[in-house]
Amino acid sequence: MQVTMTVNGEEFTREVEPRMLLVHFLRDDLGLTGTHWGCDTSNCGVCTVQIDGQPVKSCTILAAMAAGHEIRTIEGLEQNGTLDPVQQGFMQEHGLQCGFCTPGVMMTARWLLDKNPDPDTETIRECISGNICRCTGYENIVRAIRWAAEHPATEGASA
Amino acid sequence: MxxxxxxxxxxxxxxxxxxxxxxxxxxxxxxxxxxxxxxxxxxxxxxxxxxxxxINDLSDLDYIKLDRGEIAIGAMARHAAILDSPLLAEHYRIFREAEKVIADPIVRNRGTIGGSFCQADPSEDLSAVGSALRAKMVIRSSSGTRTVAAREFHDGPYQTMVGPSEILVEIRVPIRPGSGSAYEKVERRAGDWAIAAAGTFVQLSGDNVADCGIGITAVGADHFACAAAEDFLIGKPATVENFAAAAQICHDAVAPQSDQRGPADYKRHLARELTSRALNRSAARARGEDV
Known part of the structure; x- marks a missing residue:
């Protein structure tokens, strides 16, 4: 079947099997390998992308179900050569070690900050509870998201 | 893969x-x-x-509203919407407390109440909530709609009364003035299925229990409920002692199995303890206490 969806602002049309999962569509058909593929059971959260602004686990949604919607992946977080504050926060606060969970956490964090620009650490921890880090790096991840909250992108920076 | x-x-x-x-x-x-x-x-x-x-495009099934003295929840209402609903928070805190411990925020953006009921997992949280509140399930087919009690909705693990050419379209819960409700769950880790969980409502008339509902999940309770404990409580004073006695009835009535989530006697213990906690908090809320 043919699916058309917008990914990071660009429209793509591809022929897929109905059983193709969104994570494989993004990685294998579109070459957007920033979205990682982990547990395959919607537990670990490394495959988190945004659909119409909401984070979802792309291993548990069909590409066919995403057709007609707006997808945003980690590759779409940077705007015109400027890193998103969440990405800058991870650099500033050393929010990653191996980096496998990082794209998923960042897509969840971006959603959190869009609806709540000044979350406390408890809110951040609850929000990223579906994104598992096995480097035991939550302390720095929470600090990284707090850093992003304290350094929102200025008008000119993302233009 | x-x-x-x-x-x-x-x-x-x-x-x-x-x-x-x-x-x-x-x-x-x-x-x-x-x-x-x-x-x-x-x-x-x-x-x-x-x-x-x-059926994700069926936005006309995505609502939580007051309708003829009942709360009507469309089958496509997402867990996240149920968690955040001011209407449900006002009338039934049990929904918010159950939703907070269902999976994680990302999964709650996708999962629906209708899907949860129809999946009919024997450890499902909302099934216990539906049984506790004696919800009504509205099922539609091409020949019309029919209503099935939540306590008659399940036909065993992963089996429901929804036929092959039918759709669960709505879940209805009566509003009970002077009632309080609560949900208690023990899980191995954040977002996991329950080892055991209990949800209750208590409606008071003076100091006595006018009506109550007890829903229990993951421990093999018949229809996710414990009617014997409810029958025991109705008409009796809403005391810690009576709630403990009702919880003991639940302890004796459930039929948990030992598995990777825990041994059967531990689950039985949880069924009693969590039912007792939920009943006490429900009653406190019915009295207007902030617990």
Whole structure:
């Protein structure tokens, strides 16, 4: 079947099997390998992308179900050569070690900050509870998201 | 790599369209809403539908509203919407407390109340909530709608009364003035299925229990409920002692199995302890206390 969806602002049309999962569509058909593929059971959260602004686990949604919607992946977080504050926060606060969970956490964090620009650490921890880090790096991840909250992108920076 | 067996896919544009597709494709067709139960089962080949009917576009089933003295929840209401609903928070805190411990925020963006009930997992949280509140399930087919009590909705693990050409469209809960409700769950880790969980409401008349409901999940309770404990409580003073006695009835009535989530006697213990906690907090809330 043919699916058309917008990914990071660009429209793509591809022929897929109905059983193709969104994570494989993004990685294998579109070459957007920033979205990682982990547990395959919607537990670990490394495959988190945004659909119409909401984070979802792309291993548990069909590409066919995403057709007609707006997808945003980690590759779409940077705007015109400027890193998103969440990405800058991870650099500033050393929010990653191996980096496998990082794209998923960042897509969840971006959603959190869009609806709540000044979350406390408890809110951040609850929000990223579906994104598992096995480097035991939550302390720095929470600090990284707090850093992003304290350094929102200025008008000119993302233009 | 986990991949479902091949199937056909079609998107329903209305409830009538979905019903027509179900009739045309027969019992090997399945509806898919959030997909967070069905797709994992399809990946493991525990489910092999030949046809998936995507009902995510049926936004007319996505609501939480007051309707003729009852709260009506559309089957496509997402967990996240139930968690955040001011209407449910006002009348039934049990929903918010149950939703807070269902999976995680990302999964709650996709999963739906209708999907949770129809998946009919024996450890499902909302099934216990529905049983506790004696909800009514509105089921639609091409020949009309029928209503089934939440306590008659399940026909065993992963089995419901929804027929192959029917759709669960709405869950209705009566408003009970002067009542309070609560949900208590013990899980191995954040977002996991319950080892055991209990949800209750208590409606007071003076110091006495005028009505109550007890829902229990993951411990083999008949229809996710414990009617004997409810019968014991109704008409009695709402005291810690009576709630403990009711919880003991639940302890004796449930039939948990030992598995990787814990031994049966521990689950029995939890059924008693969590029922007791939920009843006490429900009663306190019915008295207007902030607990």
């Amino acid at each position: 986990q991949v479902p067996a091949p199937f056909e896919y079609e998107r329903a544009t209305s409830v009538d369209h979905a019903l027509a597709l179900l009739e045309r494709h027969g019992p090997e067709a399945r509806l898919i809403a959030g997909g967070h139960s069905l797709l994992p089962m399809m990946k493991l080949r525990l489910a092999r539908p030949e046809m998936l009917i995507d």
